[in-house]
Amino acid sequence: MTDGLDPQQLSSYFAFMESASLLQHHVEQQLRTAGDISYVQFQVLARLGDARDGLSMTELADGVVYSRSGLTYQAGQLEKAGLITRGPSPDDDRATLVTLTDAGRALLARVFPGHIETVRGTLLAPLSADDLRTLGDIMSRVRDHMRAQPPRSAAPRKRR
Known part of the structure; x- marks a missing residue:
């Protein structure tokens, strides 16, 4: 068995998780109000908005970090x-x-201004330019470390 987290690690972990949850809550509220979509649906639409020729369902599942079955349901909606x-x-x-x-592009155009305002007001407002660079560097390293693992779509499906 390994040792637990030290106080600094535990404090950082909880601060990160609470901040991420609060940010997601604010973003979800804005997306529901402005476009009647969930955050996952927004992620799908935004990723497709950046992909001129579309994306495969596997690429979408890996990009939004969502289960295949969950993404299939969201795509159906x-x-x-x-x-x-x-x-x-x-x-x-x-x-x-x-x-x-075209309707998806129009919806993105409608929700993006409020989305940007929510991200600025909730996440970015208390950060200086140096803070933002540091946060970006740290979170990019963390993301890249996590993404170095095989994508979720490569995992075998569970049998029932």
């Missing part, structure tokens, strides 16, 4: 709302290609 389309990939017969519709 977004497709039903006319915000995305899903179809066979021209490059891989086994893949499903997801693309953003």
Whole structure:
């Protein structure tokens, strides 16, 4: 058995988790109010907005760090709302290609200003330029360390 976290590690961990939860809560509220979408749905739409030719469901699942089944459900909801389309990939017969519709682009354009305002007011307001660079450096290292593990989509599916 390994030792527990020291007081500084524990304090940093709890401060990070609480901050992340509070930020996500504020962002979720803004997205629900402005566009009646969840944060996961926003992530899907935003990633597709940056992908000119669409993305495969696997790429989306890895990018938004969401389960395959959960993403399939979310994609179904977004497709039903006319915000995305899903179809066979021209490059891989086994893949499903997801693309953003004009309605999806319009929704992103509607929610982005409030989203940016929420992020600025909630996360960025108390930070100096130096703080922001430090935070970016630290979180990029943490993300890259975590992303060095095999993507969730590569994990075998659990059998029931």
